[in-house]
Amino acid sequence: MDPSPHPLSQFVLKMHSRCDLACDHCYVFEHADQSWRGRPTVISGAVLDIAARRIADHARTHRLDTVHVVLHGGEPLLAGRERLRLAAQGLHTALSGVCALDLRIHTNGVTLDEKFCDLFAEFDIKVGVSLDGDRAANDLHRRYRNGRSSHAQVLRAIDLLNSPRYRHLFAGLLCTVDLRNDPVTVYDALARLAPPRIDFLLPHATWDEPPARPADSTSTAPYGDWLLRVHDRWTAAGRPMGVRVLDSVLRTLRGASSLTESLGLAPVELAVIETDGALEQADSLKTAYDGAPGTGMHVTTHSLDEMAVHPGIVARQQGLDGLCETCRDCPVVRSCGGGLYAHRYRSGSDAGGFMNPSVYCADLKQLITGIRDREAQKTPMPQLPLDDTHLDELATGFGGAEAVELLARHELTVNRELLAAVWHESAHSATGTAAWEALAVLDAEAPESVDAVLAHPYLRPWAQRALRGDGEAGRIAMRGVAELAAAALVRAGREGTVTVPTGAGVLRLPTLGAFVVGDATLAQVTGGADEGFTVRVGERTHTVGRKSGADPAWRARHRFELPGWAVALEDTDPWRDAHGYPVRARLSPAAAEDWRGQLAAAWEWIQHELPAYAPGLAAGLSVVTPLRESPTGADISSAARDAFGAVGIARPDTPQTLACLLVHEFQHVKLGAVLDLMDLYDPTCEQLFYAPWRPDPRPLEGLLQGTYAHIAVVDYWRARRRTADGAEAHEAEVRFARWREQTAEAVDTLVGSGALTELGGRFVAAMGETVSSRLTDPVLPDALINARRTAADHKGRTAPEAG
Known part of the structure; x- marks a missing residue:
């Protein structure tokens, strides 16, 4: 047959x-x-x-x-x-x-x-x-x-x-x-x-x-x-x-x-x-x-x-040949396709009873023409904040400080829109209304302080949870609005008081830290006190500021001013649990200092060995969230799609590995922001694609994200083989050889997917040029053989028939 x-x-x-x-x-x-x-x-x-x-x-x-x-x-x-x-x-x-x-x-x-x-x-x-x-x-x-x-x-x-x-x-x-x-x-x-x-x-x-x-x-x-x-x-x-x-x-x-x-x-x-x-x-x-x-x-x-x-x-x-004449002559037939086959049935008619229009013919035509007309009437998209120069910079896999700052401004706009949606979609308590009014005043009088708080990477996970509309959402919404207002008040150094509902025994002040309040359900945050602020819980008043002693109830966020890069360790915000891995609990002072030392060393390494990545990272990566270490010792890192400006990392053994994790995950952060701005691919594409770095096929966005991130991985191993010695240098040579070829293969898969938009095709082509330029670097023959053997083994186990 x-x-x-x-x-x-x-x-x-x-x-x-x-x-x-x-x-x-x-x-x-x-x-x-x-x-x-x-x-x-x-x-x-x-x-x-x-x-x-x-x-x-x-x-x-x-x-x-x-x-x-x-x-x-x-x-x-x-x-x-x-x-x-x-x-x-x-x-x-x-x-x-x-x-x-x-x-x-x-x-x-x-x-x-x-x-x-x-x-x-x-x-x-x-x-x-x-x-x-x-x-x-x-x-x-x-x-x-x-x-x-x-x-x-x-x-x-x-x-x-x-x-x-x-x-x-x-x-x-x-x-x-x-x-x-x-x-x-x-x-x-x-x-x-x-x-x-x-x-x-x-x-x-x-x-x-x-x-x-x-x-x-x-x-x-x-x-x-x-x-x-x-x-x-x-x-x-x-x-x-x-x-x-x-x-x-x-x-x-x-x-x-x-x-x-x-x-x-x-x-x-x-x-x-x-x-x-x-x-x-x-x-x-x-x-x-x-x-x-x-x-x-x-x-x-x-x-x-x-x-x-x-x-x-x-x-x-x-196709068309399988439809009745009425359907073949219809102007929306290529969308309708005659409707579901079963819905065409009429007993006693031709072709086994199915050579008829759908019983929902009028409904399908109404739906299709209605959507068509609505799409045609859409107003033109507003001017994108990125011009061609900045977009082309980002498409190469890099992107300077100005390009990343433009992404950050757009993400701030998205956060502001989400905050407005939370307010308009939630039932307002008296406490929430007072906090909203205080935030509105601060936004007019000290907008830079409000912007700093609203740019907090974990605002979006909070807002999305508040917008779910279930039984907890209203309390989460009003508490979050008050927390934002209180944090903005403190950052602005303005006098005033914001009453904040508390949850799980903690008063959260985004970008600043958290206050342990025990069983209290309300706290009053007052700004302008001795260059700091006060928190009144029940009958007790706590003062936090440079001229006051350390209060054991106050858990300040660890913030480090490194040469050219200001970064915070986030171990206080309950919404930081957005990275798909368990987060570390509050760090001890010694553990925080260990992190500071390793971040400083990793940042110095990036500046010297990966200078093309340093300006963008310094402009856009403001938060590192410590994750719980793997019991097997494996490196763990993650970038949450809805937490621009943050990455989650379990502290690795060496500064060089930390440098790799930072640049790798920040690639995801950058590309996520680009995808918030523009469509690089057809979002309805459901095909799965072979990804050389994964044990399972990936959807198109997953492959695009992984490929973009691996441009930085290729460059990391390219740098490591220059700076390592002995066996480590040989291992770096093998990994460089493997990842440059497999990342180039992934670029080809993206190009051949048929699902990239015109802009996406241009973006991926620039990615490909960066990867192709690495293919000309000479590599030792045995390293190349080992790399190709490893790649072939992975592909054979993962998707031997897939491209």
Whole structure:
């Protein structure tokens, strides 16, 4: 049999054929196809084994880079941890050395717990959760069989996924549209949960069983109108997360591919493996007629190559030729693509009943033209604060003090906007209102002091938490506003008093330090006292200033004035825990002094050996947050995407290593600020790419960030081989040889991704010129051999078929 020109790359693996909820809009149990009744409840180990081998064989035959598998149901968690483990192990084993595996699970979330999440973390299984909005919206459909609401259990699951331990597993929320629910209320309820993506789904329907439409509605496209209201709310909020249907429309309007099979003309490459091993088409076909998804094939007797050429699969891979005449003549067909295949069904019509427009035709046209017109009416972007000269400096991997200062000014503007958003979105207490008014006065009279406080790297993590809108957000918001006002008052040296609510026994003064207040819930900060300030807690007044003695309750931030660089060690701010690693507790004076000495030595080394990096680093890196050391002695460092001006580092053994970590992480800081200013790549690109410095494939931004950072790593080892002796010099030679070639390879991958914007292409080209200039340095032959052997081994273990 001739292989399909469109091999299958997406698989739905049915783990369990029953569900613990009784959602009345479920296409598996409530629509025309009722084949679930005759299927095994749980998939067997034998079916899992042959399914994994079939998928691997198909991937090997067609040289696929990545296979996408979703563990599904019914409710897949009902299969239990051991059966899910068996599925994950089997897939990883079968695909090892063949291609990358993108493994996900879609669940209603009601039984999700830490043990499940630990299993998912072990196998990097991303988790999508179904939720239709707030409780009222969710309760319209997603209830237990006895009518009890599932909403609280789902929110508990999402809170678990949002915890730092499991946040990397959270894939997003899936919400089925119901016109009875207000779209803005639904969107806001979902957005407050901070999902990485929201997927709004039209309820499955056909021309025989059309979707519900309000009898009193005057709209001819109520579902299109509903989604447009979501689009407008999402856009007004700054598009803080991906929304699959809206991103897909935006992509297809630009000529790119869709992110969903329900839009666009890209071929569908999906197969379903049922609990009994039957090979079926997409589950959405269950809404058409009984038996619609069936193929008559079984995983034990048919290959996936045979499945790929089944007429039902081929019918969804023909682009325009697979659509009816009405669709082919439509001006938005390249975005709409005829809509979801199942939604075209009408009994008694041609081509098996699917050669029709979508039953949502008017709604899809309304949505697409509405978004198109809104995009066309957008006002031009304001002039960027970076001119071409500064941008080109940064693109080379360096960037002088002026360019970095411009980035810092823009980040300050972003922080100011976030602060305003916190104020406007939060309920105001009397204490918070007084603090806001004090901050406004200081902003007029001592703006440089306010700017210094608002530029604090950990303002943004606080603001983002305050904007989540949950039960704690209001208190966090008002406390933070008061803390900022008090810190600005102290920095300005102005007389006045700010009352600050305290939390966890600490009064936080951003950029200055923290005060231990015990059980007190309020503290009064008064400025202008003896060139310092006073803090009144209960009946006791503490004075902090140059002319007063040291108060044991005051924990000043350690600040060091090194030659040409002022840097602070941040070990007091509770929001510093943003780097993905545990932070160190308050440093002792001796430990802080050890840090000062090593920072001074590292800075001196950077100035002498990496002078191109020194001016930008001095202009933009103001905070180093000490991280907890690794028990294995491995170097640990991190730059948080939302903490401009700070890096987290576990203090290494040598100043040279600290120098490497500083320049490496500050590359991420710079590039993050550039990405806040401009689009260098298509943000909807979901492809994963081989990264030479990672054990797993990376999304495009991750590869871009890593490549930019490794320009500094290349230059560090280039300098180390000049300054080291003996074995250390040889090791530096090997690492220089390896990283210059692999960073050049990563640049080529970025260029070939097809997802860079015009500006991004220019930026990456300049990065490539810097790396290419390092390729001309002579390297000892044995070092080059060792470097290439190490690189080949890494690539062979990580992504042997990927580029």
